[in-house]
Amino acid sequence: MDERDLLGEVMEVLGKDCCLDDCAVIPWGEGFLVATTDMLHRSTDFPEAMSDWQIGWMATAVTLSDIASMAAQPAFLLLAVGLDRPDRLREIMRGARDCAARYGTSLVGGDLDHHNELTLVSTGVGVVDREGIVRRSGSHPGDLIAVTGVPGRAQAALEGVRRHERCLFEPRPRVEEGRALGKAGVSAMIDTSDGIALSLYDLLAANPCGYEIHEGLVPLPEEVEDHGKALDMALFGGGDYQLLFTCPAERMPIQNVSYTVIGEAIPSHEVLIDGRPLGKRGYQHVWPG
């Protein structure tokens, strides 16, 4: 049973709306609030080599990435910390504070708890106007598919490429880029935290159309000599917090955002790479049973 199966159960209880986007969307005055919460913990999410400051940074960054993918402006953040050792708190809080400040927002509160395994839950609320919001749904056949930055670097770091370690330990959520993409009128968006392939399948679940990408267009992580391996990292690796989006061709190029077109939305409801089905795999929590 994996995370996406369990989401089905959540949808049965809460209704489908709760799980359609990277953030919950709450109509608010003339626009929307978006809200998201992310649980991270030691064994799954924080490699041994990470500093406490980096752990605080990362917990905040993943939440900001969800807000970015809605083209929203972060408004405030909360951080619940389940601490294994009290002496870790200060640096974790500093990392979280610094990440929030870097992206123009702040940590306004939180909770402290004692936990055998270090566990962080960051929650973020953002604002976006009615015209500016971008959701997972909204792609049309013919829209171009693009991704910000270079996917696969975090996975490369996980597999030992030291040069990319900061991509893994100090992810840079694409907050400014998300806002700019919203203003440019992109049609659908998601972040790539579980890899490009799973993100494409998440887009597929929210849209009647499908997607086809082209191997030769996908940017690859530097310093990975084996081409197949580099492509695998780019498509199926976790830990990147780039934005994957679709956009009508006539709205490109988009100013002030570094991105690469990797394919296009297609009429048939499937995910392809150069005409063949793209593997539905990537980073997923799996539960026994």
Added chain:
Amino acid sequence: MDERDLLGEVMEVLGKDCCLDDCAVIPWGEGFLVATTDMLHRSTDFPEAMSDWQIGWMATAVTLSDIASMAAQPAFLLLAVGLDRPDRLREIMRGARDCAARYGTSLVGGDLDHHNELTLVSTGVGVVDREGIVRRSGSHPGDLIAVTGVPGRAQAALEGVRRHERCLFEPRPRVEEGRALGKAGVSAMIDTSDGIALSLYDLLAANPCGYEIHEGLVPLPEEVEDHGKALDMALFGGGDYQLLFTCPAERMPIQNVSYTVIGEAIPSHEVLIDGRPLGKRGYQHVWPG
């Protein structure tokens, strides 16, 4: 090192404002948003006998209680679930959904994670207008101290009094009461989740005045025969989600809220019970070292 020592460190990093109230307070248009997050987990917070539905209910209730203590109206909730077993999810979500619905709000999203120890983090956002908000600060000498409901029942249940089990397993956050108390113009408010004594000390930390309560006025949990034990439960027991507040005498009685006056705010900066210092103890997380 206890939770309140660690809060000092958080305040050094984030500034004092982050920790002054049960919720963070964010100026928003003509009023405020309030926001709070609470981490609960199996070993500390969920007695063995609790059902999964009750666990979901409780995680939601504690967050609603924080919102209630600001006299705010809950607007939306998020729930992050660190699941030890996938089959627990459905009932946990149902409990959370039912609690949210009971108090006029809804669960709009969340996160799923695999965790060795069942860990729930609920986050809530509420709204309150500029005149209606009630904070921990604001007491004046002469204000009466009062508490809603009957404190100590959850602790009595923890110590085996079956009659009070639902108070422990299915706490009823005082959302309507909090709003009514705000409208009535109470001067300061906090919830009693760590016990009346610690809540009075938390009020003390936020106010220049002090507080004196009177043993004979404190409502006691029913079916605890030993008077001293019952008083101990009422003052120092955890797990109640009542509201403790101060109010100028001329604003009492307050309609539509069941409460008991137990003392008054005093000019000297201390917490007394019938002239003697009240023990500063109750439910606290403690970290070794």
